[in-house]
Amino acid sequence: MKNGITAAAIALAIPITVLAPASSAQQFITVASTTSTEQSGLFRHILPIFEKKTGMQVRVVALGTGQALDMARRGDADVVLVHARAAEEKFVAEGHGLKRLPVMYNDFVLIGPKADPAKIAGGKDILKALRGIRDVKAPFVSRGDRSGTHMAELALWKEAGVDIVSEKGAWYRDTGQGMGPALNSASAMNAYILADRGTWISFRNRGDLAVLVEGDRRLFNQYGVILVNPRKHPHVKREMAQAFIDWIVSPEGQKAIADYKIGGEQLFFPNAGDAGA
Amino acid sequence: MLPLALRQVSYAVGGRTIIDRVSFEIDAGPRTIILGPNGAGKSVLMRLCHGLLRPSAGEIAWRGGNGARPGRQSMVFQRPIMLRRSALGNVVYGLRLAGFSARESELRARDVLEAVGLERQSEHPARTLSGGEQQRLALARAWAPGPEVLFLDEPTANLDPGSTRDIESIIGAIHATGTKIIMTTHNLGQARRLGDDVLFLSEGRLVERAPGETFFRQPATPEAAAFIRDEMP
Amino acid sequence: MNDLGLAFATAFALIAGIDSKLIEIVALSLKVSLTAVAISALIGLPLGALLAVARFRGRQALIVLLNALMGLPPVVVGLLVYLLLSRAGPLGSLGILFTPAAMIVAQSILITPIIAALSRQSIEDAWHEYEEQLRSLGAGRLRASLTLLWDTRFSLMTILLAGFGRAAAEVGAVMIVGGNIDGVTRVMTTAIALETSKGDLPLALGLGIVLVVLVVMLNAAASLIREAALRRYG
Numbered sequence: 001m002k003n004g005i006t007a008a009a010i011a012l013a014i015p016i017t018v019l020a021p022a023s024s025a026q027q028f029i030t031v032a033s034t035t036s037t038e039q040s041g042l043f044r045h046i047l048p049i050f051e052k053k054t055g056m057q058v059r060v061v062a063l064g065t066g067q068a069l070d071m072a073r074r075g076d077a078d079v080v081l082v083h084a085r086a087a088e089e090k091f092v093a094e095g096h097g098l099k100r101l102p103v104m105y106n107d108f109v110l111i112g113p114k115a116d117p118a119k120i121a122g123g124k125d126i127l128k129a130l131r132g133i134r135d136v137k138a139p140f141v142s143r144g145d146r147s148g149t150h151m152a153e154l155a156l157w158k159e160a161g162v163d164i165v166s167e168k169g170a171w172y173r174d175t176g177q178g179m180g181p182a183l184n185s186a187s188a189m190n191a192y193i194l195a196d197r198g199t200w201i202s203f204r205n206r207g208d209l210a211v212l213v214e215g216d217r218r219l220f221n222q223y224g225v226i227l228v229n230p231r232k233h234p235h236v237k238r239e240m241a242q243a244f245i246d247w248i249v250s251p252e253g254q255k256a257i258a259d260y261k262i263g264g265e266q267l268f269f270p271n272a273g274d275a276g277a
Numbered sequence: 278m279l280p281l282a283l284r285q286v287s288y289a290v291g292g293r294t295i296i297d298r299v300s301f302e303i304d305a306g307p308r309t310i311i312l313g314p315n316g317a318g319k320s321v322l323m324r325l326c327h328g329l330l331r332p333s334a335g336e337i338a339w340r341g342g343n344g345a346r347p348g349r350q351s352m353v354f355q356r357p358i359m360l361r362r363s364a365l366g367n368v369v370y371g372l373r374l375a376g377f378s379a380r381e382s383e384l385r386a387r388d389v390l391e392a393v394g395l396e397r398q399s400e401h402p403a404r405t406l407s408g409g410e411q412q413r414l415a416l417a418r419a420w421a422p423g424p425e426v427l428f429l430d431e432p433t434a435n436l437d438p439g440s441t442r443d444i445e446s447i448i449g450a451i452h453a454t455g456t457k458i459i460m461t462t463h464n465l466g467q468a469r470r471l472g473d474d475v476l477f478l479s480e481g482r483l484v485e486r487a488p489g490e491t492f493f494r495q496p497a498t499p500e501a502a503a504f505i506r507d508e509m510p
Numbered sequence: 511m512n513d514l515g516l517a518f519a520t521a522f523a524l525i526a527g528i529d530s531k532l533i534e535i536v537a538l539s540l541k542v543s544l545t546a547v548a549i550s551a552l553i554g555l556p557l558g559a560l561l562a563v564a565r566f567r568g569r570q571a572l573i574v575l576l577n578a579l580m581g582l583p584p585v586v587v588g589l590l591v592y593l594l595l596s597r598a599g600p601l602g603s604l605g606i607l608f609t610p611a612a613m614i615v616a617q618s619i620l621i622t623p624i625i626a627a628l629s630r631q632s633i634e635d636a637w638h639e640y641e642e643q644l645r646s647l648g649a650g651r652l653r654a655s656l657t658l659l660w661d662t663r664f665s666l667m668t669i670l671l672a673g674f675g676r677a678a679a680e681v682g683a684v685m686i687v688g689g690n691i692d693g694v695t696r697v698m699t700t701a702i703a704l705e706t707s708k709g710d711l712p713l714a715l716g717l718g719i720v721l722v723v724l725v726v727m728l729n730a731a732a733s734l735i736r737e738a739a740l741r742r743y744g
Contacts, residue, residue: 030608039708044692061608061689075597076607180707205709233597235605329642347648358643361661361743370657374648404744418647 028057029240032069032077034148035178037223038062040106040198040267046256050247056240064178066146072096072226075233078241080226081248084148088224097226101249102277104257104268105222108152109200110213111183112138112192126216127160134162137171139191143182144174152221153194159218183209196221198267222277223268225249248272278339278349278425279305279457281326286335288321295321297481298335305425307473308448308458310489312465314504318481319461320355323430326459327352348375348422355431357415359403364395367403368418375422389421390414393447409440413447420451427451429460433467445471465505469493477501520712521719536720539697542610542684543677546617547625551670554622558629559655562637573630579623584616585682591616592686608689613697616683621673628672632665633658664739671732675725 037043038060047058063071065082072080073096080097082088083105091097110129112118117138120129133140143150157164164172175185179199186193187207195203200211225245230236247253254270261267271277281303288296295318303309311319324330325337327350348371359367365386372382390396393413398406403414412432419427429448433441448471452458462468468475472489477500485498496502524532561573593599595607595615606612636658644654659666681699688695690704698721705714 035707038692039704057694059608059689059691059694061691074599075602178707180709184707184709199708203709205711235597235603324642327646329645352646354643354646358640359744360640360657361663371647374653402743405742 026057027055027240028059029078029237029244030076031058031060031079031081031244032071033060033062033081034065034068034083035062035180036147036149036196036199037081037083039178039180039202040196041202041262042198042257042260042268045260046248046253049256050244050253053247054243056243058244064143064145064147065151069096072228075228075235078228078236078238079244080228081223082148083221083223084151085222085224087148087151088226092226095232096229098229100224100226101245101272102274103223103225103248103272104254104270105220105277106268107197107214108149108194108219108221109197109211110192110219111186111195111200111209112212113190113208114210115190115208116212118192121212123213124215126156126213126218129213130157130160130162133192134167137169139171139173139189141173141175141182141186141189141191141193143179144176145178147178148221149179149194149196156194156218198262201262201265201267222271278341279303280340281426282336282338283326284336284338286325286332286337288318288325288330289333295481296325296332299478299481299483300335301476301483301486303457303459303474305457307488308452308460308471309474309476310468310472311459311461311476311478312468312472312504313461313463313478315463316480317478319463319478320430322478323352323428323459323461327428348372349424350426350428351419351422351424352428352430353412353415353419353432355434357408357411359406359411359414361402361404363400364390364403364406364414365399367414368421371418372421377422385421386417389417392450393417394443409436409443412436412440412444416444416447416451420456424456426457426459429458431461431463433464434462441467477504479504517712517715521716524713524716525720532716532720534693535696535698535701535717536724538610538695539678539699539721542613542697543617543674545614546621546677547670547674549614549618550621550625550673553618554625554673555629555659555666556655557622558626558631559633559659560652561626561630562633563651563655563658573627576623576627576630580627582620582623583682584620584680585686587616587620588683588686591619591683595687607687608691608695610688610695612687613684613695616687617677617680620680620683621677624676625669625673628669629662629666632662632669636662664736664743667735668732671728675728678721679725 043060051057061071061077065084065087068080068082069087069091071077072091080091081103088100092100110126118132118136120132123129142153154164173185173189173191175182177185179195180203182193183195183199183203184205187205187209190208225248227241227245228236230238249272254272257268257270258266284300286296286299287294299322311322313319321330325332360370368386368389369382372385373379377385387396387399390399393416395410395413395417398410403411406414433444436444445467448458460471469489472492475487475489475492476483477485477492479500485492485496485501487497492501493505496505561569591612592607594601595604595612596602633655640658644657649657679699681703684697685700685703688700690696690700698717702714702717702721705717
């Protein structure tokens with residue numbers, strides 16, 4: 001009996017050691033990015049191209065923008081790739097990052113129930129739409145997690161002239177969740193929600209929701225990439241991280257981004273050449 | 278190690294006195310039986326002598342001062358406690374604790390198992406043996422290191438008459454090799470059969486002590502007489 | 511209801527097709543949790559045995575503490591280990607954050623109290639039964655604790671399996687210290703969390719079924735072992 005058990009234990013241990021990835025042997029860098037970017041599937045598409053070319057593994061830890069920047073401040077990442085320009089520039093100004101480079105943009109869309117209590121479907125003005133939602137106190141789900149999407153949402157409320165902090169009521173649901181879970185909640189509550197197009201396209205649990213407002217320039221979502229400052233964090237893998245950054249803003253990297261499509265639709269629009277972005 | 282001397286030994290727990298100022302000396306040679314009704318304190322007295330309990334008052338002394346080394350004195354309990362290993366393994370365990378080498382332990386263990394009639398069961402898991410077989414195994418384990426003194430606490434109280442006879446005969450054989458036997462029982466018949474030297478205990482006190490013949494023919498104290506007459510449980 | 515049916519169907523198709531990503535995730539889950547249990551056993555079993563048999567001041571308090579630590583929330587352990595292993599933290603130079611090693615550390619911290627507390631209980635029960643006999647044979651406390659560790663091996667095996675089940679089922683600790691990195695630190699539970707949040711329920715359910723089957727099989731194995739052992743060894 002006991003020999004049988006020992007044998008079984010050994011038999012189990014061998015295939016596991018063989019099957020499990022030999023992660024420590026390979027060269028790698030750590031990139032702090034956002035959940036919405038990860039969930040859009042972009043990395044699964046572009047990273048293998050980079051890894052094949054350089055033999056370097058890129059490990060993406062996906063968090064909210066605020067968390068991603070915090071993680072980099074602690075020195076737990078080599079590169080940051082997020083979409084909140086103001087926060088990114090502050091990050092560089094504080095000396096945590098060397099330089100911010102624009103990479104690509106995607107856009108946000110306003111999702112809502114087909115029944116549309118705020119009567120904003122088909123509009124091209126996001127500010128008008130948000131005011132409409134506030135006026136009828138229609139249920140609205142916010143990410144509430146200091147992510148780029150959340151910060152963009154807050155900026156839009158402000159631009160629309162709505163003081164969301166004082167004006168929010170039971171209709172404004174602050175969930176503290178990533179994009180996917182927040183969409184799940186919106187679907188369950190039949191609520192309006194601001195989402196990035198990428199997550200929306202791959203989101204399968206739509207319920208009664210649809211895209212109601214899109215195309216407003218204000219909804220464009222710019223991504224920036226930053227090398228974590230090796231002077232502040234000497235262990236940062238400078239050369240490898242720089243190689244990744246150089247590649248992602250290069251024509252080859254930019255093409256890889258543009259080639260990523262879901263259901264035939266392009267999600268991200270490369271604009272590394274756009275100096276003002 | 279013998280004689281074993283107890284001087285004014287008392288044992289109390291939770292305010293209750295279980296052993297009350299008992300004094301006696303036990304010499305080598307005759308089989309000593311501690312007899313008495315249930316609740317007299319026989320088991321506690323055995324554990325005090327064996328060293329499992331410490332007296333609340335009084336003194337327990339072996340000759341030469343050192344009764345504590347494993348294997349010098351052994352005890353067989355009313356219910357045999359066996360480890361989850363083979364019969365042989367259980368005996369070897371005791372021998373290793375007593376300081377025998379692995380090789381010697383195995384040899385002695387096999388010998389002693391044969392002596393008690395368990396050689397066919399040596400590889401069987403000890404806990405699957407019958408009650409009588411386990412008690413024989415306990416005897417074998419206790420005897421294997423060759424102790425000077427063998428304590429037995431009501432060893433046959435849970436056994437059928439057949440197994441009881443087996444155990445008594447093995448005890449006799451062990452005694453014949455020169456090992457001192459100190460045993461408790463509440464069974465009068467057993468005490469008559471095995472008692473060369475009888476200590477009668479009642480309510481924690483040593484009431485009477487006499488050679489077996491004398492004790493059963495002509496008990497000196499009324500409590501002893503009552504016990505023998507009524508065969509009090 | 512239609513959705514659920516579709517989800518189950520996709521789940522079974524996935525498992526039947528033995529998707530290579532699925533195997534990678536399952537293998538990593540097993541590697542992390544089995545290693546954590548092995549480490550926890552190495553620390554927890556001797557600790558439990560000694561605690562069961564030794565007598566010293568503060569023993570009761572230590573037992574209460576150990577029992578209490580069984581209830582450590584995984585996400586809190588994850589947070590604490592993250593703070594320890596972060597570059598900004600005391601053990602940052604080890605560089606094991608966001609690797610399976612960090613996940614193993616976190617799960618070991620989570621499981622060791624469970625194994626220590628439960629084995630302490632098991633062995634103490636056995637000690638009550640064996641104490642007189644073992645002391646009579648001349649076994650000191652250290653020797654007795656080793657003897658009891660072996661004698662209670664079947665109960666202990668069940669305890670180890672319980673520890674493994676707890677490790678394999680938790681998501682809070684491994685999510686925080688592992689980062690759920692695709693192909694590196696993604697295990698069954700974090701993958702389920704990810705796919706659920708993406709709204710990809712069929713895949714999440716597929717992984718969930720694998721996880722449940724694994725845990726149920728383990729518990730069944732534990733049961734069978736105990737029954738067989740009782741019959742054989744008594």
